[in-house]
Amino acid sequence: MKIKTLLFLGIFAIAILPANAELTTSDVRSRDYLMNHGHSSATADIVQMQNDSVNGVKSDLPIHHRFDNKSLGYKWVNKFFIYLDPAQDDGKFLRHDTKFTPQVDDL
Numbered sequence: 001m002k003i004k005t006l007l008f009l010g011i012f013a014i015a016i017l018p019a020n021a022e023l024t025t026s027d028v029r030s031r032d033y034l035m036n037h038g039h040s041s042a043t044a045d046i047v048q049m050q051n052d053s054v055n056g057v058k059s060d061l062p063i064h065h066r067f068d069n070k071s072l073g074y075k076w077v078n079k080f081f082i083y084l085d086p087a088q089d090d091g092k093f094l095r096h097d098t099k100f101t102p103q104v105d106d107l
Contacts, residue, residue: 027033029051034044045061052059070078082088083102 023033029047031044031048034047035041049059049061
C-alpha cells in the first residue's frame, strides 16, 4: 500500500510541475529575455513585430529604407532582381502583406 501511495504522489507531483512555471508567455517573448538568452536584436525585432501583428497593434520599430537616395533606374533594376530571387532582402521583411501570386506592383 505504501508503494502505491508513493507512486501516486510521485505521479501527481510530476503532473502539477508545468502548472507552477515561473515564466509567462509575455516574459518569454520580451526583448530583454530574448537578448539575455543569446538571441540577436534582429530576432527580438521579428518576435516583437509578429506579436504586434497578431494583437493588431501598429509596430513602433523603425523602418529602414535602403532605396531612398538611389536613382530610379537602380531601384527598378534592383526590384526586378528581387522579383526573380525572392530570397534577396528588399528592406520590407515582415512589413508587407504576403501575396501568393506575382503582381504588377512587385516590379
